Amino acid sequence: MKLNTAEVAQLRPDYLGFIFWKHSSRFFEGEIPELPHYINKIGVFVDAEFDYIIKMVKKYQLQGLQLHGHESPEYCAEIASELKKTNHKVDIIKVFSIKEEFDFDVLTTYEKACDYYLFDTKGKLPGGNGYTFDWSVLKNYPSTKPYFLSGGIGLNNLDKINEFIKLPESKYCFAIDVNSKFEAAPGLKKIEELQLFKKAL
Numbered sequence: 244m245k246l247n248t249a250e251v252a253q254l255r256p257d258y259l260g261f262i263f264w265k266h267s268s269r270f271f272e273g274e275i276p277e278l279p280h281y282i283n284k285i286g287v288f289v290d291a292e293f294d295y296i297i298k299m300v301k302k303y304q305l306q307g308l309q310l311h312g313h314e315s316p317e318y319c320a321e322i323a324s325e326l327k328k329t330n331h332k333v334d335i336i337k338v339f340s341i342k343e344e345f346d347f348d349v350l351t352t353y354e355k356a357c358d359y360y361l362f363d364t365k366g367k368l369p370g371g372n373g374y375t376f377d378w379s380v381l382k383n384y385p386s387t388k389p390y391f392l393s394g395g396i397g398l399n400n401l402d403k404i405n406e407f408i409k410l411p412e413s414k415y416c417f418a419i420d421v422n423s424k425f426e427a428a429p430g431l432k433k434i435e436e437l438q439l440f441k442k443a444l
């Protein structure tokens with residue numbers, strides 16, 4: 244897989260994600276180029292073993308974990324606390340996948356265990372499906388925790404995003420997360436399109 248991380252970094256994103264799920268076409272191995280301090284490196288995991296996550300955090304100096312599987316609140320809290328003991332402060336981003344409806348009650352037990360939520364679209368894969376969900380579901384968002392809006396977001400969603408950010412349900416929307424809609428091939432991002440997107444936002 245060919246990555247263009249250094250070029251993407253020149254666009255000054257707040258976060259850059261690296262996929263540590265071996266079944267993904269974007270499975271990351273190798274070296275991360277030196278990145279400016281203002282870019283947070285996020286490891287994307289799916290029901291990964293505790294020790295594997297710890298190893299990847301240390302190897303790549305990750306600043307956040309994006310958890311796309313069935314990770315329990317206890318697991319989220321434990322991994323953060325274990326890493327803290329060795330001076331690795333990581334943000335825990337727990338992912339919830341939405342189809343048409345979503346029972347936000349599930350968030351209650353995660354409130355103390357994670358720093359952010361990320362709302363993605365439910366699909367065949369645990370992430371990276373390339374489809375948007377109906378963001379109006381977020382009208383029922385009960386929390387004050389900042390969340391990432393994700394799932395199939397591309398240039399064609401710009402008008403919708405600009406409308407969404409005026410709505411009350413976007414109050415805690417903290418970041419817009421993009422992935423497959425900006426790719427020429429898995430992992431290879433389309434720089435000009437990302438640039439256009441960022442500028443338009």
Ligand SMILES: O=C(O)c1ccccc1N[C@@H]1O[C@H](COP(=O)(O)O)[C@@H](O)[C@H]1O
Nearest residue numbers: 267311369370371372373394395422423
């Ligand atoms: O991209 C993947 O292959 C992937 C695999 C397993 C878990 C998450 C994955 N990607 C993340 O999913 C969201 C949404 O992506 P998309 O815009 O629908 O392509 C994003 O955070 C990706 O980093």
